Amino acid sequence: MKTIAYLGMDVHKDTFNLCALDGTTGEILGETRCASDVKLVKKFIEKIASNHKGEIQVKAGYEAGCLGYSLHDLLEKQGIDCDILAPTTMYSSSKNKVVKNDRLDAKMIALNLANNTYKPVYVPDEEDICVKEYIRMMKDFKTSLKKIKQQVMK
Known part of the structure; x- marks a missing residue:
C-alpha cells in the first residue's frame, strides 16, 4: 500500500525547517532544520522513505513568501510534488498564534x-512568464519614448 507523507516546509533565505507527517495516521515521521538547499530536502525525504516500511509518496508545501516560485520549480525538477500555500487561506490554531516558531x-x-x-497559489507556466516579460518590455519602451519626446520638445 502506498502511503502519502506530507512535508511542511517553513522556508527562509538561509534555512528550511521541515516536518514530515504520515497521511493516514497523522504521526510525525521526522523533523529537521537544514540549510536552504533542495538537495538536503531530497536527502530528508529519502531518509523518511528508508525508515518507512512500504512505498511512500511525498506531497510538499510551503507558505508563499520571499522565495517566490524558485523553490517550487527546483522541487518539481527533483520529482517532488509541491504546492505553494496562500497564507490567508490556511487553517491556523489559536495556540500557533500565541507561540510562533519555525518548527511549529x-x-x-x-x-x-x-x-x-x-488554497494553492497559481504557479505561472513558461508562456505566462513570457507574456509578463513582453508587457514589461513594452511599458519600458513607452516610458523611454515619452522621455525622448519630452527632451526633443525642450
Whole structure:
C-alpha cells in the first residue's frame, strides 16, 4: 500500500525547517532544520522513505513568501510534488498564534497539506512568464519614448 507523507516546509533565505507527517495516521515521521538547499530536502525525504516500511509518496508545501516560485520549480525538477500555500487561506490554531516558531509553522503547514485546508497559489507556466516579460518590455519602451519626446520638445 502506498502511503502519502506530507512535508511542511517553513522556508527562509538561509534555512528550511521541515516536518514530515504520515497521511493516514497523522504521526510525525521526522523533523529537521537544514540549510536552504533542495538537495538536503531530497536527502530528508529519502531518509523518511528508508525508515518507512512500504512505498511512500511525498506531497510538499510551503507558505508563499520571499522565495517566490524558485523553490517550487527546483522541487518539481527533483520529482517532488509541491504546492505553494496562500497564507490567508490556511487553517491556523489559536495556540500557533500565541507561540510562533519555525518548527511549529512547518508542522502547521504539514497539517494543512494533510487536511487539504488551504488554497494553492497559481504557479505561472513558461508562456505566462513570457507574456509578463513582453508587457514589461513594452511599458519600458513607452516610458523611454515619452522621455525622448519630452527632451526633443525642450
